[in-house]
Amino acid sequence: MHIYRTHNCNELRAANIGETVKLSGWIHSKREHPNALFIDLRDHYGITQVVVYPVASFFESLKRCPLESVITITGEVLARDDMAINKNRATGEIELRADEAIIENASAKLPLPIAGDQEYPEDIRLRHRYLDLRREKLHNNIILRSNVISSLRKRMIDQGFMEFQTPILTASSPEGARDFLVPSRLNPGQFYALPQAPQQFKQLLMVAGFDKYFQIAPCFRDEDARADRSPGEFYQLDIEMSFATQEDVFQAIEPVMAGVFEEFADGRTVETPFPRIPYKESMEKYGNDKPDLRIPFELCNVSEFFTEEGVEFKAFKSIVESGGMVQAIPAPCTADKPRSFFDKLNKWAQKEMQAPGLGYIRLEDGENGLEGKGPIAKFFPQDVIRRMAAKAGLGAGDAMFFSAGKAGDAYKLAGAARAEVAKQLGLIEENVFKFCWIVDFPMYVWDEDNKKVDFSHNPFSMPQGGMDALKNKDPLDILAYQYDIVCNGIELSSGAIRNHQVDGMYKAFEIAGYSHDVVDKEFAGMINAFKYGAPPHGGIAPGVDRIVMLLAGAENIREVIVFPMNQQAQDLMMNAPAEVDPKQLRELHLRLDLPKDLK
């Protein structure tokens, strides 16, 4: 007999009654009775009840053995009396009588309980991640993650994609997020950077003729955390394909995404095909480029009404007159909401969005038809309110909030307010995954801080109209073959058809202020490669952690990462980051120059 087990803890059934078997696992719970001690023995697979009778020599030691100790039990599989069958458990028809017992490793006092689904402080959970991972919910999330990744791999391989590993120690890139740097011992004063994504490598694989590449790729960006953004590192399903148009990428990837979501939907629906929304339309209707299509209402531009004669709302009027805009955020069916509902949203805008506030008008049936009510309604002639409501598709019993400012600010507040209003009103559709493609991103944006034109997304993207557009159009009017996949308001991936011509690359970078020499230096690998026959190519990179997060229904990305860091990018379990031995610093030719308060 194997020294640890003949079966796992989710294997024994009525058919095994009478067999002598061995199980190993953790003590999940204990119930002590005068005639018997019951132990729920748990492993990765499930739970089996062990019964220990007082005649056993080890009765006392098992009785005192703490929860979460690892034990090995040998004994006979017994049938349970009809009355004692536990129908909630796969192994509930039987139990294992302990004839021999070994305590493999007794547990110390637990910093957090394993059984049950109570919530616990995250720092304790992270410090003792190995314990938290024993708990059912997290354990299942991680199993789901593994299954999702297998499924993604299979779907890609079935389509003829090949998986390659790309370097982790690579060169810093001047674009994008802050890099993580690694000092070079052999090259004093020089640094590697961890890849923010294998962007250039995957394009070089296309130049190398591999045609279809994918990788479950680790990506490193030194940026601050969010609920849906793990600090430091995350994984992408990185994809690139040669001789592909934007449409080819969509045809290849949409079935992978829809398929994997359907596979693990567990009763939730996935709507296909994914609607395609131009970036500009998304900003206008949803206030951002990651719309949550589960929300059943859209924003409405009402700027035109604020300059009409008779409208006395000076603050917004002057904003519109100086080139700004006003977005209306519908709040349907709010007739029965108390004043506090509106106050609360106003406070939310001030606190969370650091906005001046969120004005609103309530719409009611009055003597002469639709009437506007609320603190700012008096600044508007009633016919303006009626026309404004009509444009926003609202009627009696509804309300509308207003977001005003420069286009960017107005959209931003309106988009966030749309989500907040929907949340407060319980109007977000449940049990559905609503995807969309966002297409036609602008190639460039105006960088107000540095007073220059900058890339809006990926500098390697192909501008729509190609070289002609780069040469002859206003850079801010050029669109790119650049696209995102969004699901339920979460940006899942972004991708693009790449600019594969050397001249086009130089020109595109020149517009963003990068000289020929700088491009040669910073993007040496790629620009050189493109001189030797680069195929047209494009790709995309869905975020694996976010896919799993959506499928797991997790509120927080750390719930789907095995060993995550906290918001301050610290690994509380491994104590990283940490100071290092001075000898290590000397080898790397580094000397510390810490801020005063840390010296």
Next chain:
RNA sequence: GCGGGUGUAGCUCAGUUGGUUAGAGCGCUGGCCUGUCACGCCAGAGGCCGCGGGUUCGAGUCCCGUCACUCGCGCCA
């Protein structure tokens, strides 16, 4: 870097307008209970009320500062 929230027993939480000895559940220890499976019953141990100042006759409670965790803003081609 900035703003919000939280911090009371190993864990989850309650704690009134500032007023006796800071409570409950889970867990732990001991005892009881004829088969439990969220077992039940009795008893017990366990508290720098995050930390430091202040106001007050008196602070878990009010004020200031600080730390930790978290959510958001900035950041994220």
